[in-house]
Amino acid sequence: MEGTYGILSLLPVFVVIVTAIITKRAVEPLILGTLVGYAIIAKEGFIVAYLDSLYTELGESAYYVVIFGLFGIFIHMLDKANAVSGFTRLGLKFANTKKKAGFLTWVMGIIFFLDNYFSVLAAGVSNRAIADKNKMSREMFAFSINSVASATCVLVPLSLWGVFMSGQVEMSLGLEAGEGLAEIIKALPFTLFAWVLLIFVLLYQFRIIKPFGNMKKSELRAEQEGMVLPPDLAAEHEEEEEKKPTSVWNFLIPMVCLIAVTLITQELMYGLIVGIVLCYILYIPQKLIKFGEAFDAIFRGFEEMFVVTAIVISAFVLQNCNDELGLAPYVVNSVVDIISGGSLPVIAFIIMMILGFVTGSFWGMAAVCFPIMLPLAESLDANLYVTIGAVIAGAAAGSSTCFFGDSVTLSCSISQIRNNDFLRTGLPMVVPPIIVTIILYLIFGFVM
Template identity: 30%
Template sequence: MTDPVVHYGFLSILPALIAVALAFITREATFSLLFACIVGLFITGDGLWGVPGLFEKAMGNVDFIWVLLIEVFIGILVAFFQKTGATQEFAKIMETKITSRKKIQLFGWLLGMFIFFSDYFSPLFTGPVMRNLTDKAKISREKLAYIIDSTSAPMCVLVPFSAWGIYIAGLLVGYGPIKDNTMAVNVFFKSVGFNFYAIFAVVMVALFALKIIPEFGPMRKAEERALKEGKLFADGAIPMMGVELSDIKPAEQIKKPRIFVNFILPVLVVITFALGTYIVLGSAKTLEAFMLAVLVLGIALWMQKIPMKEIFSTGIQGIKGIIPAIIILGLAYSINTISKQLGSAQYIIEVTENWLTPALLPALVFFLSAFISFSTGTSWGTYAIMIPIAAPLAFQFSGGEITTLVFATVGAVAGGGVFGDHCSPLSDTTILSSFGAASDHIDHVKTQLPYASVAAGLGLVLYLIIGMF
């Protein structure tokens, strides 16, 4: 592949725009992403011959392999849950305690917020736990995907001591009077109140569940379809979870599901290990947590007289079931890679940087961060690009002092960056939310985007108001 340049002008953002537009038009995410990648390769001059190199660069690295392995072990764990019949039994028990659609949605909201330490762990855990409950309550898969997506990345970026907070704080060190990590964390902490998008995204889930805000747009149609017709999916929808995983029947050897051993214990293993390593080591060992849970539940299956051959066969079915998600995730990583090579973020910044004024700084920084993250599907990449631009400008306009303008600007970058992670069809956490809910990916994006846009619009208005004072 050719070496990257600063940018290719408008062509720099063309592949991402094509991917998003085609995904909405065709409702076929795999084709849309693959076609956009090929267009990007022709722009760089690599053409079709560049496909192997692109895939190697995008997927032959530690980051992608880590996410892939998490999905693999999630697939195995869900398959084991299906084999024991434990998730169905858990749903029956919870039905007696959570008796309405409103309470079920609020339970999913609270569960998602509880897993604040990992935007990957949150949707992959909350989705499978909630799915049987929401299905029986006739809550659409699109709504479930929205609930778990809105409580993953938006929640993570609001917690100052999460990996997100530490990362953003680390990027702030060296700008203005921020001399060390302690000062940077303090600045980020005070900026959380100005992260309007993330706050609105999380709060809106509860407001919709309580019917304080009525459903609207495509989500309203999805909910009416599920409630009145009993259709959890739209006609023609392709769930991100393969039938190999969703069609697994409970083992004949297990006459009565042991809810503690077959469900609660593995869940406690995952939460305790992930949260424990986060507290002790400062980094949640999400992959290792799921690996340990798979081992524990595999041993439990064997002790309940399930033949080893059947256990391994069930695990293989689980891996097959996550293949649709893996394919889309791999292509999303590929389009992100080609966007970096084309310099899409640099082009967007160059086009808009001349508009910056103190009054417009928070609003424009939010808009830029949101556009970059939506186009590339990466929030952390957006932070790495935008903090070195936004922070010096904020301090320049504030006379080198840490003022409200600085807090608002940092909050705007944080919120704008999470916008793409929340609703871009190219985002890994959006894909994982579709997988966790076993929802059609494009239907998830189409139903969630209007809600996310409302949160973004409200945030933009508040940033404009702040800029006036």
């Protein structure tokens, strides 16, 4: 097809997935897949083309470097001062069983709806120790916080995702500024994957549907052996000497202020900065952390998030390569001629999910799909709101499955597991919700 490299555009993604499964690593497969892509585009000049893209992305991704670094500093400060211990002690009064711990993690992820990063951070940091005490495997924990974050942020119109999706609807349908929000709200009941995924996470946690495959093995390991981490990672995160529990306020004050500032400013960076400053103000006078250690946390925080940042930036470089190969137009144009009004929602969901999974670019792929799918819905007399919901649901599906995407990467970092651990355990757990969603979109597409 003109402007694309046809089926060759799928090769880099295929290389990434296969190599990741074989090597059980994330950064190297992303780099290899991207090099393969630029070899297709630039032939013998592929290394120069790759480096040009990398240099460009390093400049454009400065925001993510700072955000992940601030995440690292905040988490490191909480951990060093044992600040979460008070909240853990309080939480264990309710969450004294594995099912209750799972429910608490689910609720906390929903409460912090503003942004998927925000949800993962808040639910992850506050509940990890509670999950450990109740012998929940870190793989299940990572799957839960990532799934809830991916679903919740697209179901709340006031989230950052909601604002972005509203803008895309306005541009695609030629609406006035502000009118897209009303359309998004009408489409929320049809954002089916997000609803289904939230329900499935609860069903898994309550063991109404039992974990299966590698996740079942991980859960049995945690329950029977008390080993919440994969065996080869357990030595890297050996239990430190038991620290004296601290006041619950040492966690609540920085976290509540972080939430408040983020909500008011609509900027997570400002919330994190305020949260970190409050950690310094609270912990140093109480001697929970030494003065020198507090400032060492700045470097340690960035250091501990280096792999996370490397994975995300490598994924962005791969996305640039996919854009140059014309991956998204190739996939969409391959099926657009065979779409009917009734089949449009399910096809829109599947395309958006696939593109999100293979590129790790959920907002970027939404920007590709909305201008194509919404006018197509109007011309085919398909239900517009089911179609809008399907595209948004596809973004959530991509976010919850892409093992090298930013949401999964952050969830794995907070859970202290590798992205490939999620690939082995968490990804299969998303398959049943996807199947249910596809069936529902087939029904809704032809009935409504």
